[in-house]
Amino acid sequence: MQNLYLDVSPLDQRGVTKFALSEEVMMEHAAMAMAHLIRARFNANSSVLIVCGSGNNGADGLALARLLEGDFHISLHIPFGASSPLAHLQRDRVEALGLKHAPIEGDYDVIVDALFGSGLNRPLGPTAIEALILMNGMSGLKIACDVPSGLYAEGTFDTNVFYADITVTMGAYKRSLFSDGAKEVCGEIIVADLGVHKKRYETPSPWKLLESQDLSLPNRIRASSHKGSYGHLAVVCGEKAGASVIAGSAALRFGTGLVSLISNENVTIPYELMQSHSIPSTATAIALGMGLGVEFCDDELSSLLDNTLPLVLDADIFYHPMFSKLLKRTSLVLTPHPKEFTQILRLTGIADIDVSALQSNRFTYVEKFCSAYPNTVLVLKGSNVIIGQGEEFYINPLGTVALAKGGSGDVLSGLIGALLAQGNTPLEAAIQGSLAHTLAAQKFDKNNYALTPFDLIERITCL
Numbered sequence: 001m002q003n004l005y006l007d008v009s010p011l012d013q014r015g016v017t018k019f020a021l022s023e024e025v026m027m028e029h030a031a032m033a034m035a036h037l038i039r040a041r042f043n044a045n046s047s048v049l050i051v052c053g054s055g056n057n058g059a060d061g062l063a064l065a066r067l068l069e070g071d072f073h074i075s076l077h078i079p080f081g082a083s084s085p086l087a088h089l090q091r092d093r094v095e096a097l098g099l100k101h102a103p104i105e106g107d108y109d110v111i112v113d114a115l116f117g118s119g120l121n122r123p124l125g126p127t128a129i130e131a132l133i134l135m136n137g138m139s140g141l142k143i144a145c146d147v148p149s150g151l152y153a154e155g156t157f158d159t160n161v162f163y164a165d166i167t168v169t170m171g172a173y174k175r176s177l178f179s180d181g182a183k184e185v186c187g188e189i190i191v192a193d194l195g196v197h198k199k200r201y202e203t204p205s206p207w208k209l210l211e212s213q214d215l216s217l218p219n220r221i222r223a224s225s226h227k228g229s230y231g232h233l234a235v236v237c238g239e240k241a242g243a244s245v246i247a248g249s250a251a252l253r254f255g256t257g258l259v260s261l262i263s264n265e266n267v268t269i270p271y272e273l274m275q276s277h278s279i280p281s282t283a284t285a286i287a288l289g290m291g292l293g294v295e296f297c298d299d300e301l302s303s304l305l306d307n308t309l310p311l312v313l314d315a316d317i318f319y320h321p322m323f324s325k326l327l328k329r330t331s332l333v334l335t336p337h338p339k340e341f342t343q344i345l346r347l348t349g350i351a352d353i354d355v356s357a358l359q360s361n362r363f364t365y366v367e368k369f370c371s372a373y374p375n376t377v378l379v380l381k382g383s384n385v386i387i388g389q390g391e392e393f394y395i396n397p398l399g400t401v402a403l404a405k406g407g408s409g410d411v412l413s414g415l416i417g418a419l420l421a422q423g424n425t426p427l428e429a430a431i432q433g434s435l436a437h438t439l440a441a442q443k444f445d446k447n448n449y450a451l452t453p454f455d456l457i458e459r460i461t462c463l
């Protein structure tokens with residue numbers, strides 16, 4: 001698990017005050033990290049284009065040019081000149097080596113974007129756009145210095161953002177690199193230490209980035225246990241029974257001792273799942289909402305929920321009049337996709353926004369919801385899933401496009417339900433369920449358009 005920051009400038013300042021590092025020392029390390037990367041991947045004499053802005057992001061690029069000069073063919077493009085003191089200093093240094101501003105021409109083995117970093121504070125103008133279009137059109141390896149130019153602090157970007165293959169980010173992970181859209185533009189993300197190890201440079205942060213090694217599986221350790229030792233998940237089976245069959249099958253695969261589908265009428269279900277018309281007395285958690293439709297009247301739903309069992313809620317239940325009442329429960333996980341989350345925000349009076357406004361401000365709206373409902377665990381789906389409760393937030397960046405398919409969400413609810421039923425806290429169930437879901441998708445080694453929910457469930461067996 002790594003820390004994520006909205007703004008690393010307090011960390012930079014702390015580097016100066018606590019470790020007596022100068023900004024120039026930190027900049028030298030930033031440039032060295034990029035130089036190491038390029039030297040490790042390219043032979044001497046390769047061509048490197050470095051496009052530098054007028055601030056310290058550009059100064060990082062100028063320092064990089066100095067470090068590579070002599071071994072590589074360096075082309076510098078400095079369309080805005082130098083404005084910050086360090087940019088002036090770094091420019092004087094490269095000019096002493098005979099390097100100066102030149103137009104962008106031809107193609108290069110490496111393209112380094114050092115136009116704008118954390119100082120981007122207004123929309124890109126025509127000069128920057130023209131440079132970015134040329135850079136994006138090139139075939140060489142594209143490296144973004146700190147953040148891809150055009151990416152704002154909330155993780156939004158304009159059409160002409162730099163599309164990086166690798167982002168070398170300075171000091172610590174920025175949260176903006178993990179918005180949903182940013183997954184398209186950042187490529188591989190590497191953190192560069194700035195003179196002290198990352199763990200010294202960082203301070204605690206409420207936002208965390210999940211990693212594959214954070215996965216903890218519900219492996220069984222008690223030799224004399226029985227099925228009753230591993231919980232009983234009741235999946236409320238609605239109009240579209242397939243959704244609950246998928247969720248129930250995922251839950252059984254993820255270790256739940258028993259799974260019952262709760263339906264009004266008998267429906268055809270796999271042999272290994274049980275069927276009941278009411279919540280079994282041995283149930284330890286409930287999954288509700290997937291494929292629910294209008295199968296149950298309000299009284300029937302009320303009686304199914306007349307207990308204090310942990311709940312995982314998804315899909316149709318977010319549109320049900322009963323949903324507001326369910327928000328009062330203490331053991332609760334919600335797994336909305338963005339459209340469903342806008343409905344939740346509307347219903348709770350937090351915001352009346354459309355999906356694109358939400359996607360531009362995912363972090364903010366998750367924080368608002370979690371502050372208003374601190375007992376509820378929220379799992380906001382997306383290419384970078386956000387999990388939040390109270391003042392703790394986690395981003396799971398491990399999902400793949402293979403998951404963009406009907407039924408993937410039902411698997412996720414089933415996995416979270418499985419862990420709730422086995423006695424995990426709602427937050428732990430949400431984190432581990434989401435990790436298992438995304439890592440199972442990564443195990444799919446066929447074409448990425450082909451994954452089905454049952455392929456995903458199959459891969460839960462070997463995480």
Ligand SMILES: NC(=O)C1=CN([C@@H]2O[C@H](COP(=O)(O)OP(=O)(O)OC[C@H]3O[C@@H](n4cnc5c(N)ncnc54)[C@H](O)[C@@H]3O)[C@@H](O)[C@H]2O)[C@@H](O)CC1
Pocket residue numbers: 012013023026027028030053054055056057058060080083084115116117118119120121122123124125128145146147170194
């Ligand atoms: N503070 C530190 O100690 C360190 C900073 N570092 C680098 O410094 C960067 C931040 O530097 P700055 O704060 O100088 O900011 P930037 O270099 O990101 O950008 C600021 C400059 O760009 C201009 N600008 C902003 N938006 C523009 C637009 N749309 N069109 C044209 N010009 C625009 C501003 O007027 C200003 O001159 C980081 O991203 C990182 O790369 C690193 O060297 C590591 C150490």
Ligand SMILES: [K+]
Pocket residue numbers: 057113114115116117144145146147148149
């Ligand atoms: K940049």
